[in-house]
Amino acid sequence: MSHLNLTLKVWRQDNATSEGRIETYEAKEIPTSASFLEMIDIVNERLIRDGEEPIHFDHDCREGICGMCSMTINGIPHSKERGITTCQLHMRKFKDGDTIWIEPFRANAFPVVKDLVVDRSAFDRIIAAGGYISVRTGSAPDAHAIPVPKSDADAAFDAAACIGCGACVAACKNASAMLFVSAKASHLNHLPQGEVEKDQRVLNMVRQMDAEGFGNCTNQFECEAVCPKEISAQHIAKLNRDYLAASAREAVAP
Amino acid sequence: MTLDSKIPAGPLANKWTSHKVNSKLINPANKRKYKIIVVGSGLAGGSAAATLSELGYQVECFCYQDSPRRAHSIAAQGGINAAKNYQNDGDSVYRLFYDTIKGGDFRSREANVHRLAEVSTEIIDQCVAQGVPFAREYGGLLDNRSFGGAQVKRTFYARGQTGQQLLIGCYQALEKEIQKGGVKMHPRTEMLDLVVVDGHAKGIVVRNLTTGEITTHAADAVILATGGYGNVFYLSTNAMGCNVMAAFRAHKRGAFFANPCYTQIHPTCIPVSGDYQSKLTLMSESLRNDGRIWVPKSAEDAQAIREGKKTAAEIPEDERDYYLERKYPSFGNLSPRDISSRSAKEVCDEGRGVASTGLGVFLDFADAIKRDGEDAIRARYGNLFQMYEKISGDDPYQVPMKIYPAVHYTMGGLWVDYNLMSNLPGLHVLGEANFSDHGANRLGASALMQGLADGYFVIPSTIAVYLAEQKPGAVTTSHPAFKEAENSVRDRLKSLMDIKGTRSVDSFHRELGLLIWDKCGMARDREGLEEALRRIPEIRNEFWTNVRIPGSANGLNAELEKAGRVADFLEFAEVLCYDALNREESCGGHFRSEHQFTEADPEVQDGRTQPGEAKRHDDQFQYVAAWEHTAPGQAPVLHKEELVFEEVKPSIRSYK
Numbered sequence: 001m002s003h004l005n006l007t008l009k010v011w012r013q014d015n016a017t018s019e020g021r022i023e024t025y026e027a028k029e030i031p032t033s034a035s036f037l038e039m040i041d042i043v044n045e046r047l048i049r050d051g052e053e054p055i056h057f058d059h060d061c062r063e064g065i066c067g068m069c070s071m072t073i074n075g076i077p078h079s080k081e082r083g084i085t086t087c088q089l090h091m092r093k094f095k096d097g098d099t100i101w102i103e104p105f106r107a108n109a110f111p112v113v114k115d116l117v118v119d120r121s122a123f124d125r126i127i128a129a130g131g132y133i134s135v136r137t138g139s140a141p142d143a144h145a146i147p148v149p150k151s152d153a154d155a156a157f158d159a160a161a162c163i164g165c166g167a168c169v170a171a172c173k174n175a176s177a178m179l180f181v182s183a184k185a186s187h188l189n190h191l192p193q194g195e196v197e198k199d200q201r202v203l204n205m206v207r208q209m210d211a212e213g214f215g216n217c218t219n220q221f222e223c224e225a226v227c228p229k230e231i232s233a234q235h236i237a238k239l240n241r242d243y244l245a246a247s248a249r250e251a252v253a254p
Numbered sequence: 255m256t257l258d259s260k261i262p263a264g265p266l267a268n269k270w271t272s273h274k275v276n277s278k279l280i281n282p283a284n285k286r287k288y289k290i291i292v293v294g295s296g297l298a299g300g301s302a303a304a305t306l307s308e309l310g311y312q313v314e315c316f317c318y319q320d321s322p323r324r325a326h327s328i329a330a331q332g333g334i335n336a337a338k339n340y341q342n343d344g345d346s347v348y349r350l351f352y353d354t355i356k357g358g359d360f361r362s363r364e365a366n367v368h369r370l371a372e373v374s375t376e377i378i379d380q381c382v383a384q385g386v387p388f389a390r391e392y393g394g395l396l397d398n399r400s401f402g403g404a405q406v407k408r409t410f411y412a413r414g415q416t417g418q419q420l421l422i423g424c425y426q427a428l429e430k431e432i433q434k435g436g437v438k439m440h441p442r443t444e445m446l447d448l449v450v451v452d453g454h455a456k457g458i459v460v461r462n463l464t465t466g467e468i469t470t471h472a473a474d475a476v477i478l479a480t481g482g483y484g485n486v487f488y489l490s491t492n493a494m495g496c497n498v499m500a501a502f503r504a505h506k507r508g509a510f511f512a513n514p515c516y517t518q519i520h521p522t523c524i525p526v527s528g529d530y531q532s533k534l535t536l537m538s539e540s541l542r543n544d545g546r547i548w549v550p551k552s553a554e555d556a557q558a559i560r561e562g563k564k565t566a567a568e569i570p571e572d573e574r575d576y577y578l579e580r581k582y583p584s585f586g587n588l589s590p591r592d593i594s595s596r597s598a599k600e601v602c603d604e605g606r607g608v609a610s611t612g613l614g615v616f617l618d619f620a621d622a623i624k625r626d627g628e629d630a631i632r633a634r635y636g637n638l639f640q641m642y643e644k645i646s647g648d649d650p651y652q653v654p655m656k657i658y659p660a661v662h663y664t665m666g667g668l669w670v671d672y673n674l675m676s677n678l679p680g681l682h683v684l685g686e687a688n689f690s691d692h693g694a695n696r697l698g699a700s701a702l703m704q705g706l707a708d709g710y711f712v713i714p715s716t717i718a719v720y721l722a723e724q725k726p727g728a729v730t731t732s733h734p735a736f737k738e739a740e741n742s743v744r745d746r747l748k749s750l751m752d753i754k755g756t757r758s759v760d761s762f763h764r765e766l767g768l769l770i771w772d773k774c775g776m777a778r779d780r781e782g783l784e785e786a787l788r789r790i791p792e793i794r795n796e797f798w799t800n801v802r803i804p805g806s807a808n809g810l811n812a813e814l815e816k817a818g819r820v821a822d823f824l825e826f827a828e829v830l831c832y833d834a835l836n837r838e839e840s841c842g843g844h845f846r847s848e849h850q851f852t853e854a855d856p857e858v859q860d861g862r863t864q865p866g867e868a869k870r871h872d873d874q875f876q877y878v879a880a881w882e883h884t885a886p887g888q889a890p891v892l893h894k895e896e897l898v899f900e901e902v903k904p905s906i907r908s909y910k
Binding site for chain 2: 014033034037041045047051053054059063067068083084090092114120123129132133136140143144146149150156160161191
C-alpha cells in the first residue's frame with residue numbers, strides 16, 4: 001500500500017459569530033486507499049493526541065447518499081471529481097506533496113456552525129413550503145390505479161436522486177438554490193400524483209427560496225457540474241416554465 | 255415479572271382486524287390534547303411523527319442529524335417487500351408471512367409477522383401516492399425483483415436507492431405536518447435520557463448538539479425509533495452516528511432489551527482494506543440476482559490471486575467453486591443472508607479467500623454480461639457498479655467484485671408487545687430499535703417494510719390503547735423526575751469532560767469493536783464469549799479513566815457526542831455477550847460453533863440438512879430472551895417470553 005504526505009489548509013471557525021481563519025496541518029503517511037474523510041480522521045486523531053481540537057465536519061453515512069458531508073476541496077464543492085460526494089473521494093486521486101485547501105460550503109443562506117459544518121435548514125423550510133404531495137396516510141388508492149409512463153417515472157427519479165447536500169448552492173457565484181428547488185419540484189411535477197398541487201407547490205417553494213436569501217440563477221451551470229448525483233440543469237428550465245404558468249394563473253384567478 | 259405479549263385472540267388472519275375493532279379510540283377533539291415525543295426521524299420515526307400529526311396529536315420529533323431527511327434509512331439500496339402479487343407468481347400475505355417466519359429461523363412472533371405481511375400492501379399504495387418513483391415497466395405499472403429467502407418477485411425498488419426514495423416520501427409528509435404546526439422538529443438534538451414518572455415513560459432529556467444546551471421535554475407517551483446497535487462492532491454498514499444510546503438509556507430506566515445476540519451480517523460488502531477504515535460499504539443484495547459468488551477450488555489458486563500472480567479470469571471454470579449454488583441449489587446465490595455470510599467465512603477460513611487480506615470472495619457478473627449484454631446490466635446495477643469502482647478502484651464490468659460479510663442490521667432491540675409498547679408503560683419502540691418481527695434473521699427488503707409498517711399503520715392505531723387510559727397533559731417538566739434525569743445527564747457529561755486522559759474516543763471504539771467482532775461476530779463459542787465478558791469491563795474502566803475529549807461541553811463537540819455513545823456501547827456490549835452466551839443453540843444470525851449439525855445427526859443422514867448448518871434447540875430455546883438491567887458491570891436478569899406457533903410448525907430451515 002502506498003502512502004502520501006500532504007499539506008492541508010483548513011478553514012477553522014469556533015462558532016457562527018466568531019471570525020474564521022485558515023490553519024495549516026501536515027497530513028503524513030496517508031494510505032492511498034483511504035477515503036478523504038478517513039484522511040481527516042487520521043489528522044484529527046493526531047490533533048487530539050497533541051491536545052488540540054479536532055477539525056469539525058459533517059458526515060454520517062459515508063457512502064454518498066445521506067448528503068451530510070459538505071466540504072469545498074481546492075475551491076470545488078465535493079472536489080473536482082465528477083458525480084461524487086466528499087465521502088466517496090479517495091486519496092488515490094491525490095499526489096504525494098499536494099497542498100489541499102478545505103473550506104465549508106459557502107452561502108449566506110448556509111451560515112457556518114463550526115469549522116466545516118454549515119446550517120442547511122433553509123432546505124427543509126423550502127420543502128415544508130410545498131415540496132410534497134398532500135396525501136394522508138391510509139387514504140391512498142391501489143398503487144396500480146394510476147399507471148405512470150416509464151419515461152415520466154424515470155424523469156421523476158432523475159430529479160428525485162437529489163440528496164440535498166447543497167453543493168449546487170456552494171458552487172454558484174450567486175449562491176442560488178435553483179438546482180435543488182427545481183429538482184425537488186420536478187420530481188413531483190413529473191408525476192400524475194403531483195399534478196393537482198403543482199401550481200401552489202412551485203409558487204410556494206420559489207417564494208420560500210427567495211425569503212431564505214439564496215441568490216438568483218444566471219444559467220452558468222456550475223451547480224450541474226458539481227452535483228454528486230449529476231442532476232441536470234434542465235430541471236431549472238422546467239421550474240421556470242412551471243413558475244411562469246403558475247404565476248399567470250394566479251394573477252388571473254378570481 | 256411475566257411478559258404479556260398482548261397478542262389478540264382469534265385466528266391468525268383476523269387478529270389485526272379484530273384488534274383494531276376492539277381497541278379503544280380517542281375522538282378527534284381529544285387527540286389534540288395529547289402530546290407524543292418521537293425520537294428518530296428515519297422510516298419508522300418519520301412516518302409515525304407525520305401520521306400521528308395527521309390524526310391530530312401534538313408531536314415533537316427529535317433527530318441528531320441536521321435534517322430529518324438524513325436518517326440512515328436513506329442508505330437502504332435494494333427494495334421493499336410487499337405481498338401485492340402483481341407478478342402473478344403465487345405470492346400472498348400468507349406466503350410473505352411464512353417466508354419471514356422461516357427466514358427468521360422460527361424465533362419471531364407469528365401475530366406480529368402476519369400483521370406485517372398484511373399491511374405491506376398498504377405501504378406500497380401510500381408511497382406511490384406520495385410520489386415515490388418506484389421502478390416501472392413500459393406499460394406504466396410497477397416492476398418487481400427477487401430477494402434472498404424468497405422464490406417470488408415481491409420486492410419494489412427505486413434503482414439502487416429505495417431507502418432514500420421512501421425516506422424522502424416520509425420526510426415530505428413530515429415537513430407537510432411541520433408546516434401545519436402539528437409537528438415541532440428538533441434537528442441536531444440528541445436524546446440523553448428517558449424520564450420515568452410513576453413507572454411510566456413521560457419524557458426525555460436532550461442535548462442541543464449545536465449549543466450544548468440541555469433541556470427536558472414532557473409528553474403523554476414516548477416513541478423511540480432510533481435504529482439498531484450495529485456500531486457496537488465499530489465497523490459496520492451503519493452511518494457513523496448510529497448508536498444505541500436512546501434504547502440503552504431506556505433499558506437502564508427499566509425497559510427490557512430482547513434478543514441482542516441476533517445480529518445480521520450482510521454477505522455482500524466491500525472488504526476491509528486497512529486499520530484506518532471508518533466504515534464498511536454494502537453492495538445491495540439485489541446484485542445476487544445476476545452475480546455469481548465463487549472462490550477457487552484450491553487454496554493455491556486463491557493464494558496466487560491474493561499475491562497478484564493470477565487473475566480471476568485465469569481460473570478455469572472447473573477450478574471454480576460456486577459454493578452457494580453447490581450447497582443450496584434451489585436458492586443458490588439468493589440464499590438468505592446468515593447462510594451466505596457464514597459460507598463466505600467458511601471458504602475464507604479454508605484459505606480460499608481472494609482479497610489481499612484473505613477475507614473476500616468473488617461476485618462475478620461475467621456470465622450475466624455475456625447473457626444479457628453490458629447495457630442491460632448497466633441499467634439494472636449501474637449506480638452500484640459505479641459506487642464499487644469509486645471505492646475499490648476496480649471496474650466490475652471487467653473484473654469480478656470482491657465482497658465479504660459485514661455487520662449490517664440488528665434484529666434484537668427493546669422488547670415490545672403487540673401494541674409496540676415496551677414493558678415500561680408509555681414507551682413505544684418502532685423499526686430496527688424493537689425486536690419484534692425478524693426473529694433471528696431478517697430477510698432482504700424487509701427492514702424498510704417493517705419501519706414503514708410500524709410508523710404508518712401500526713402505532714397510529716395501537717398508541718391509542720395506551721393513551722385512552724391516560725389523562726392528557728397530566729405530567730409536566732415540573733415533576734421532580736425531570737430535574738433528577740437532567741442532573742444525571744449533566745453529571746455524566748461533566749465526568750466525561752473531566753477525564754482529560756490520553757486516548758481518543760475512536761481508539762476505544764475500535765478496540766471494543768474488534769473484540770466483539772472476534773468473539774461475538776459470525777461465529778461464537780462459550781470460551782470466546784467469556785473472554786469478551788472479561789475484557790469489556792477492562793476496556794470500559796480504561797475509557798472512564800483515560801479518554802481524552804478536547805474542547806468544551808458548551809457548543810458543537812463531536813468528540814463529546816461520540817464519547818457518550820461509546821460509553822453506552824461499552825455497557826451494552828455486555829448485554830449482547832450475556833445473551834449470546836445464554837442462547838446455547840444456533841439460529842439465524844446467532845451461530846454458536848458448539849451447536850451445528852454433524853455427520854452423526856439423523857437430520858444429516860436423511861438429507862434434510864448438511865453438516866455445519868445451524869442447529870436450533872426448540873425444546874429449550876423457543877423463547878424471546880428479554881434482559882432486565884441491574885447495575886453497570888452486573889449481569890442482567892433474564893425474562894422469557896415463550897414463542898407459541900399455532901400456524902407454522904418450526905422445522906429445519908432448509909434452502910437446499
